[in-house]
Amino acid sequence: MEALSGWWDDYFWASIVVLKIFLTSLIFMVLFGLVGATAKLSNNVVANKLASIYTVVFRGTPEILVVLLLYFGSALALTTIAQVFDPSIRFIDIPPFWAGTFAISFIVGSYATETFRGAFLSVSQGNIEAARALGLTRFQTLLHVQIPEMWRVALPPFGNHMLSLVKDTSLISIIGLNETLYIAKQATSVTGKPFTMYIVVGAIYLGFSTVITLVVMLLEKYANQHLKVEK
Amino acid sequence: MTESISLISGSVFSMLSGIGVTFQLIFISAILGMILAVILLLMRISNKWYLNYLAQLYIYIFRGTPILVQLFIIYYGLPQFEFVRESFLWPVLRDGFGCAVVALFLNSAAYTTEILRGGVLSVDKGLVEAASALGLSKRQSFIHITAPIAIRLSLPAYSNEFISLLKSTALASTITVVDMTGIGRTIVSETFAPYEIYISLALIYIVLTFIIQKIFGSLESILSRYTKK
Numbered sequence: 355m356e357a358l359s360g361w362w363d364d365y366f367w368a369s370i371v372v373l374k375i376f377l378t379s380l381i382f383m384v385l386f387g388l389v390g391a392t393a394k395l396s397n398n399v400v401a402n403k404l405a406s407i408y409t410v411v412f413r414g415t416p417e418i419l420v421v422l423l424l425y426f427g428s429a430l431a432l433t434t435i436a437q438v439f440d441p442s443i444r445f446i447d448i449p450p451f452w453a454g455t456f457a458i459s460f461i462v463g464s465y466a467t468e469t470f471r472g473a474f475l476s477v478s479q480g481n482i483e484a485a486r487a488l489g490l491t492r493f494q495t496l497l498h499v500q501i502p503e504m505w506r507v508a509l510p511p512f513g514n515h516m517l518s519l520v521k522d523t524s525l526i527s528i529i530g531l532n533e534t535l536y537i538a539k540q541a542t543s544v545t546g547k548p549f550t551m552y553i554v555v556g557a558i559y560l561g562f563s564t565v566i567t568l569v570v571m572l573l574e575k576y577a578n579q580h581l582k583v584e585k
Numbered sequence: 586m587t588e589s590i591s592l593i594s595g596s597v598f599s600m601l602s603g604i605g606v607t608f609q610l611i612f613i614s615a616i617l618g619m620i621l622a623v624i625l626l627l628m629r630i631s632n633k634w635y636l637n638y639l640a641q642l643y644i645y646i647f648r649g650t651p652i653l654v655q656l657f658i659i660y661y662g663l664p665q666f667e668f669v670r671e672s673f674l675w676p677v678l679r680d681g682f683g684c685a686v687v688a689l690f691l692n693s694a695a696y697t698t699e700i701l702r703g704g705v706l707s708v709d710k711g712l713v714e715a716a717s718a719l720g721l722s723k724r725q726s727f728i729h730i731t732a733p734i735a736i737r738l739s740l741p742a743y744s745n746e747f748i749s750l751l752k753s754t755a756l757a758s759t760i761t762v763v764d765m766t767g768i769g770r771t772i773v774s775e776t777f778a779p780y781e782i783y784i785s786l787a788l789i790y791i792v793l794t795f796i797i798q799k800i801f802g803s804l805e806s807i808l809s810r811y812t813k814k
Contacts, residue, residue, distance in 0.1 A: 411787070413748075413794075414748075414790060415790050415791060416753075416755030416766065416787075418758070418759070418766065419755060419769075419783055419786060419787050420787075422770070422773075422779065422783055423779060423780075423783040423787070426783070427779045427783070429779075430779055430780065517648075521650070521651040521652075524654055525756075527653075535653065535654060535657065546665075548661040548662045548664070549658065549661075549663060549665040549666065550665070551662075552661060552662045553658060553662065555654050556646075556655070559649065559654060560646065563648070563649035563650070567649075
């Protein structure tokens with residue numbers, strides 16, 4: 355245990371990095387999921403096809419490959435562009451933080467696309483028609499009828515998506531983000547106590563997952579509170 | 586352009602030479618994972634609270650942590666202890682492949698248990714009651730009535746788990762296993778052509794995913810042939 359003293363603050367700041375990635379990619383994940391679901395549900399053939407390709411590609415590719423591709427691929431592209439302006443530049447990359455955030459939001463966004471699509475389809479057509487008949491515009495219908503009804507259905511799988519999001523942040527340490535796993539690697543090379551160091555990382559992630567699970571449970575309770583009255 | 590085509594065609598074959606390792610990783614860990622999952626399932630649905638509690642704790646820990654962390658704990662972490670290095674398991678835990686199999690099957694078992702439990706819970710209560718009314722013991726009705734139906738019901742979810750197992754095998758490349766991803770990463774570090782290599786590698790995985798989906802799809806239609814209306 356004494357091997358850990360001196361590393362607590364590193365682990366703390368690394369956990370903050372995990373939290374930051376989680377929150378940033380959560381926003382993008384919801385965004386990609388909503389755009390993907392809209393495209394899949396639209397009548398536009400091109401949008402439909404594009405969304406299908408998106409989900410097939412990102413659900414069929416290992417997460418680590420997406421992370422590597424986005425990081426090294428973007429670095430290569432950026433370096434090529436930069437060398438046009440200044441031939442002396444050898445290598446530039448986009449920060450691992452952003453490459454990683456986009457990678458995991460793309461991946462989990464493809465799962466969220468299917469979730470949101472299913473949830474939107476579960477809203478009964480009659481409710482939408484009733485809302486339109488009452489004179490609500492399409493946007494008002496979406497905001498006041500479709501979204502409140504769909505998020506109740508989408509919540510349990512969405513909780514799982516959040517869990518995979520937080521677990522996927524560990525992959526970003528491979529491209530050099532100073533995330534908990536990266537700290538553990540450094541700490542191991544100094545102290546020679548790999549088990550202790552990696553167990554701490556496991557405990558940190560377990561903490562994150564526990565908090566997310568509890569929050570989703572509370573949200574589900576909140577979303578389904580009207581159902582209790584019926585019993 | 587011709588350069589990248591020759592690069593792709595050259596590297597695809599060397600990456601495909603790692604497909605054997607990938608398949609070994611999947612099948613060994615799927616089989617071991619299934620065995621452990623059945624044990625955990627029996628614990629989970631048993632009446633003994635401590636067995637149930639233990640299984641739940643196991644699932645909670647393995648589903649709550651990233652598989653990469655589990656991989657690192659097993660590969661880098663365990664050799665810290667003297668007794669691990671002297672135990673009979675050391676030949677397995679010494680090399681990356683063994684560690685990858687252990688991590689993957691322990692992780693997969695946690696997910697598979699919940700899938701199987703979902704299948705068992707969704708078996709119609711009436712069938713189990715009918716079995717006991719016909720004089721079948723609890724064990725007999727589980728083996729002959731509940732299990733076959735539960736297997737069919739949990740197959741779609743299990744196919745997803747199998748696919749995520751396939752994708753997780755790519756992580757083994759981080760602990761020196763030379764599977765398809767490992768070979769791909771080596772080629773990228775030599776040629777620095779991430780687009781060509783990683784995209785063709787991704788395509789290989791997508792094709793594999795597609796094949797697995799098809800196999801499970803036909804398996805499902807075979808198992809549910811008599812439920813069709």
